[in-house]
Amino acid sequence: MNPTTELIHSIPVDPLTGSISVPIYQTSTFVQDEPGVHKGYDYARSNNPTRAVLENIIARLEYGSNGYAFASGLAAIDAVVKLLRSGDEILAVDDIYGGAFRLFTHIYKKLGINVRYVDTTDAQNVADAISPATRLIWLETPTNPTLKISDIEAIADIAHANNLLLCVDNTFASPALQQPIKLGADIVVHSATKYLGGHSDLIAGLVVTRTPELGEQIKFIQNASGAILSPHDSWLVIRGIETLHLRVKEHSRNALAVAKYLQAHPAVKDVYYPGLTTHHNHEIAIEQQSAGGGVVSFTLHEDTEEAAKQFVCSTQLFKLAESLGGVKSLVCHPATMTHKSIPAGKRQAAGVVDSLIRLSVGLEDAGDLVADVEHALRNVMEGDNLENATINAQWLNG
Numbered sequence: 001m002n003p004t005t006e007l008i009h010s011i012p013v014d015p016l017t018g019s020i021s022v023p024i025y026q027t028s029t030f031v032q033d034e035p036g037v038h039k040g041y042d043y044a045r046s047n048n049p050t051r052a053v054l055e056n057i058i059a060r061l062e063y064g065s066n067g068y069a070f071a072s073g074l075a076a077i078d079a080v081v082k083l084l085r086s087g088d089e090i091l092a093v094d095d096i097y098g099g100a101f102r103l104f105t106h107i108y109k110k111l112g113i114n115v116r117y118v119d120t121t122d123a124q125n126v127a128d129a130i131s132p133a134t135r136l137i138w139l140e141t142p143t144n145p146t147l148k149i150s151d152i153e154a155i156a157d158i159a160h161a162n163n164l165l166l167c168v169d170n171t172f173a174s175p176a177l178q179q180p181i182k183l184g185a186d187i188v189v190h191s192a193t194k195y196l197g198g199h200s201d202l203i204a205g206l207v208v209t210r211t212p213e214l215g216e217q218i219k220f221i222q223n224a225s226g227a228i229l230s231p232h233d234s235w236l237v238i239r240g241i242e243t244l245h246l247r248v249k250e251h252s253r254n255a256l257a258v259a260k261y262l263q264a265h266p267a268v269k270d271v272y273y274p275g276l277t278t279h280h281n282h283e284i285a286i287e288q289q290s291a292g293g294g295v296v297s298f299t300l301h302e303d304t305e306e307a308a309k310q311f312v313c314s315t316q317l318f319k320l321a322e323s324l325g326g327v328k329s330l331v332c333h334p335a336t337m338t339h340k341s342i343p344a345g346k347r348q349a350a351g352v353v354d355s356l357i358r359l360s361v362g363l364e365d366a367g368d369l370v371a372d373v374e375h376a377l378r379n380v381m382e383g384d385n386l387e388n389a390t391i392n393a394q395w396l397n398g
């Protein structure tokens, strides 16, 4: 059976009522027949039937053994780091999501967990960086926001040869395009806020483990720390997943059209998109991803915050907002938005330069999206004054 058909029909019909939509069990507790004798559920932090459906679906989608749903992507990341103890070290991709950097630096460093950042686009750099304290390798591929690609299979081999865990943040590709556990990863995390939810209407995170043993450890942390996903938001993610494959295919098609347009534009310096043959690790990308995904980033020849702001305040269909992966296109200026918590020197060294712009290419018509980008780039080239562009954007945003 085709995986999409299998996925759609793996979402269970409610055995009690026949409801085709998964019921939302909006309850805090469950009545027991005798102490400890119940129908598999005792308290809704520990488990909830709606959340359990989502957790089973994501485990299946990612080819893992166990899945767990959290209140945000960062809560999911936090649960994985809690597998470690003081004195342990993480080797992480250098172009890491800013919120993960903030969590590692400002929460876990003072608890004795050290993080070293490596350019993981070359697997040899990872092998060379391992120290006796290293316990966990942390990848995002593609990365946020410069779409760097790392070879999951090669790095999984390095991790296992050194008795380390490999965790992959699969938010950007989503399981519709890439399944890291099949390539050797031990843990996958998601900001389900993005493509899995898919409609910019919730905040959620997921963890999937390769083995039941690791799953039990995450389950313990989930229950002990308590950052669970609510029944209603679990239901929203389930509903998003029903159309995931369809959406991500279309996001990727639109993003490739926008990336190709940007590549030919005289105001644009570099375009980062794994689906372009010019991408540094395009060969690895097409080996491990079935399409390029919906995010395109680019820099301007005029590498200034002002020029980038001119662009992001001039688009009309691409709304200026953090986040990505929704139906509506979004534009973001990482240096002053998602990645502002990373010190300027470190940020620039990882490629997040002042003019870098990130587009989350939505499901509108590709021609309309290209026309919107064209219009905004014209404003950049003509150096329209920013005040007018901002007024424009405010007016459009209502």
Ligand SMILES: Cc1ncc(COP(=O)(O)O)c(C=O)c1O
Pocket (backbone or CB within 6 Å): 072, 073, 074, 075, 097, 099, 140, 144, 169, 171, 172, 190, 191, 192, 193, 203, 204, 205, 323
């Ligand atoms: C790659 C990646 N991982 C994790 C997160 C954190 O997810 P959340 O915002 O759901 O906490 C984000 C958020 O943008 C992200 O882009």
